[in-house]
Amino acid sequence: MKSIIASVGMALLACAGSVPAQAADTYPAKPVRMVIPLAAGSAVDKAVRIVVQKMSEDLGQPFVVENIPGSSGLIGADKVAKAAPDGYTLGGFNDSILTMIPHIYPNMPWHPLKDFDPVSLVATVEWGLVAPADSPYKTAADFIADARANPGRINYSSGGNGSPQHIAMALFAKKAGLDIVHVPYKGATPGAVAVAGKEVQAGFQGLGTVAGLIQGGKVKLLAVSTKEPLAQFPGVPTVDTSGLPGFFFDSWATIVAPHGTPRPIVDRLHQSVVKALAAADVKAQLAPLGMTLRGIGPDEFGAATRGNFDLYRQLIHDGNIQSN
Template sequence: MPTTRRQALLLSLALATPLAALAQAWPSKQPIRLIVPLAAGSAVDNAARIVAQRMQQELGQSIVIENQPGAAGLIGAGNVAKAAPDGYTLGGFNDSIMTMVPHLQARMPWDILKDFEPVSLVATVEWGLVVPADAPQKTAADLIATAKQQPGKVNYGSGGNGSPQHIAMALFASQAGVQMQHVPYKGATQAAVGVGAKEVQAAFQGIATVTSLIKANKVRLIGVTTPRRMPQFPDVPTVSESGLPGFEFNSWFTLMAPAGTPKTIVSQLNAAVQKSLADPDVRAKLDAQGLTPRGTTPEELGTATRAQLAKYGELIKKNGITAE
């Protein structure tokens, strides 16, 4: 073999060896950081804590969850994008961060399709329509009737301009042909508490976010956005059957890694997710929080992300939703 070819081969092996060794040895140090760009107590945060606890057993290393809310998730997600692609920094994202926010910002600091490696769609967060516990509205139809009687006077809370709560209610109002006043909070949890405190008259929320408030009789669940009634709340009708036919809405909890993370590490992470979701205890905990276990391949999540990105781009433009 000519010297130049031999040298090139040796150089290529030298460059490849550290990456291969890293992938083979992973995870060999503690901890693994899971950045959740949302407030503690949010639906995605609850899901992340349930699943991460089980994943630790599969991986043999601790997973530390870091809540980094703010700027619609841009900052926390950006910290994941900028992290070393070594499997020790991951992101726990919802579909708002992945497929809504990119359509609401004039300039994005990262690209969801280029700066991240999909690992798995872990669970979907099922949603519900809540009002204060002593509100007169008992169904979605009641809320629509009130909004029609008082155009522009019925207000609703959300986790912020362009948040999933905002988009869900904007779509609801648009389909129902009513005008409602938007009151943005600094997070989904704060908006849910705002309903319980009667600061606002209604909100769409992930069931996981409001479960404790429902049990404490602080808010009343008057509709769920699933195709069928939820087993946890058999007496609560779907929004579709009780006021707005065809209306459905949910959100995602996904696991993402920085772009360039070795495929072997992504595969190990995906396997840990699948095994965790197969655990009856994990499934029961997710179910109790209004979360549906999913589990996909990285490729399936990538395909779903591209489709959802296009879908919400069209919906946001059609409904004139802005982040300001």
């Protein structure tokens, strides 16, 4: 009798183990909801939209993109965390949601390392210091000098408390010894528009968010926070060489799934991301946005998230960066 029970038990386990694989074979069988907890027009929004449009061609189902901005991504991310882990609700996140804001907001309804499964680190978003087009600032050094001469009188915009724009400029100010005033907006795009509209004197922004404003002559790119100048923005120096040595900053455009999503589905999605990033038309659309294409898989992406989670916890603590 024991052997019969054991045999039946093993058969049931085998069947159970095959369910995720079978699900992946037919996945996706219906449209996929892509929640972007950020304002439309942000660098991550643009990157994810471009990539999932190509993925829909590969996977044979449309991706329905839904922007749910607010509270630096907390609201939209909560929708993803609480969705069924079946591959039909995904998140298009920046790394602030996963590694930065958890150290600023207490009592969050989800945990970035426990409630999401990494799918793919799609791209690195390169960043820069921007000012209104007619600003007297010509370099990062000009901005630093003015801020030092006028403590508490220079304003900068961000996409919200705990957003990467907030974190980037707070770290910049800490390193440069500046006393500047944070003005949070409801998303990266409104924050960038605030710079163009001269509501604030400056901002640190993902270049994908402000590329159109730069090209349209609405904002001035003072410096990029990369280690080397970017070909997409000729003549623009790095922050490191034009005002604040040793300062570098970038962010991520990522795709995540609710925790517990079957690994075969996660792998299928990542493979589709890699295929999309290899497409010439996708490269052509992303290149002008100041992004470095990555296509990093679930395991390496997860390890990088855990590492940056600890890194930003220390940086935010040391910089006394708070939600207000």
